[in-house]
Amino acid sequence: MSDHINAKKGDIAERILLPGDPLRAKYIAENYLENPVCFNEVRGMYGYTGTYKGVPVSVMGTGMGVPSIHIYARELMTEYDVQTLIRIGTAGSYEPDLNVGELVISQGCCYTSSFMDYANLQGTFSAVADYELVHKASVIAKEMGVPARVGLTVCNDLLYFDNKPEIAKQWNKYGVVASEQEAVALYALGSQFRRKTLTIMNIVMNIFNPDRVPLSQEAREKELDDMIKLALETAIRE
Numbered sequence: 001m002s003d004h005i006n007a008k009k010g011d012i013a014e015r016i017l018l019p020g021d022p023l024r025a026k027y028i029a030e031n032y033l034e035n036p037v038c039f040n041e042v043r044g045m046y047g048y049t050g051t052y053k054g055v056p057v058s059v060m061g062t063g064m065g066v067p068s069i070h071i072y073a074r075e076l077m078t079e080y081d082v083q084t085l086i087r088i089g090t091a092g093s094y095e096p097d098l099n100v101g102e103l104v105i106s107q108g109c110c111y112t113s114s115f116m117d118y119a120n121l122q123g124t125f126s127a128v129a130d131y132e133l134v135h136k137a138s139v140i141a142k143e144m145g146v147p148a149r150v151g152l153t154v155c156n157d158l159l160y161f162d163n164k165p166e167i168a169k170q171w172n173k174y175g176v177v178a179s180e181q182e183a184v185a186l187y188a189l190g191s192q193f194r195r196k197t198l199t200i201m202n203i204v205m206n207i208f209n210p211d212r213v214p215l216s217q218e219a220r221e222k223e224l225d226d227m228i229k230l231a232l233e234t235a236i237r238e
Contacts, residue, residue, distance in 0.1 A: 002079040004071055005047065005060075007039035013049050013056035014083040015235040016076060017228075018069070020182065022046040022061030024088075028228055029059055045072070055236040062087070062182065066115050066157065070185040077193045084196045086133070086231045087186050091153065091178040091201035094168045096208045101223045103148040103230065104178045105129075105137045106199040110171070111155040111184040119188075127155075127187035133198040137234040144233075146226045151177040153199070155184040168207045178203065198234065202227045 001007065019025050025046045029036035033050030040047035040060060047060035060076075062069040069087070076082040091104055098104070109127040116125045134150065141148035154176045161167075168179070183199040190197030202223050 002075040004042060004045070005040050005075055005079070006042045007047065007080065009080060011037075011039040011049060012047070012076065012080045012082060013058040014081070015056070016058040016060060016082050016085055017231050017235065018060060018062050018073065018085055018087045018186070020062055020064050020069075020089045024224075025059045025061040032228060032232060033057060033059070052232050052236060057232065057235060058082075065181050066113050066155065066185045069182040070115075070189065073186050073189050077189060077195050082195070084133070084235055085186060085190065086197070086235055087182060087199040088227050088231045089180060089182065089199075089201055090204040091180040093178050093203045093206040093208070094154070094172045095149070095151075095177040096206075098149055098177055098203060098206065100203050100206060102203050103141065103146060103223075103227055104153065104201045104203060105134060105141070105148055105150045106153040106178075106180075106183055106201065107134045107150055108152050109155050109183040109187050109199070110152060110176055113155060113157045113184055115184055116188060125188065127184045128191075129187060129198045130190065130196040133196055133234060136237050137198060137200060137230060140233045140237065141230055144226070144230060146230060148200075148230070149177055151175065153178045153180055153183060153201070156181055165207055200227055200231050200234075
């Protein structure tokens with residue numbers, strides 16, 4: 001048992017999916033895992049372990065933002081020896097032709113957060129995903145016939161801020177394709193503790209095309225299911 005996860009060692013698999021929304025973790029467990037068992041309900045942050053195609057896999061919510069995912073991901077690594085952690089969630093597009101419903105595989109994460117200041121590094125940290133996971137996810141997405149853009153993303157502390165279109169254009173000028181709020185913490189922890197980490201996101205809005213008609217609930221669920229399947233297949237592929 002850790003400070004925030006009410007599980008015994010051995011209750012959590014070496015591979016885990018990390019949605020921000022704990023109810024999405026519950027959905028994944030109930031719809032994708034065989035024989036799921038709940039290992040955590042502390043603070044309503046549901047966690048489950050089951051099998052996917054015969055391979056042990058866990059899924060757990062992390063909440064929103066760098067501080068929240070940092071707590072859970074660090075405890076999963078240091079207290080439960082989880083080796084592969086794949087964050088799945090939503091993002092805003094900073095690329096004019098990256099549309100709502102498409103997926104992004106974050107190969108590296110820029111950040112506006114002061115999170116890494118606590119490391120007291122004499123330089124700037126590069127937050128990158130595990131190369132093997134990036135490659136696997138890209139290959140599997142093609143096999144699935146699912147549009148997935150591999151690229152740089154930016155991790156912002158704030159969701160709502162002024163001058164967002166202008167800021168997005170500046171990031172996009174340097175190849176950043178999407179914005180989210182958690183990846184830098186996951187990637188930094190992966191580097192620190194030598195674990196495999198990846199972030200896969202579903203685009204839910206395009207800042208350059210705010211008037212676009214949003215996806216229907218049915219279409220949104222399909223895109224989320226594509227993301228979930230891609231993450232699960234990536235997690236178990238050797």
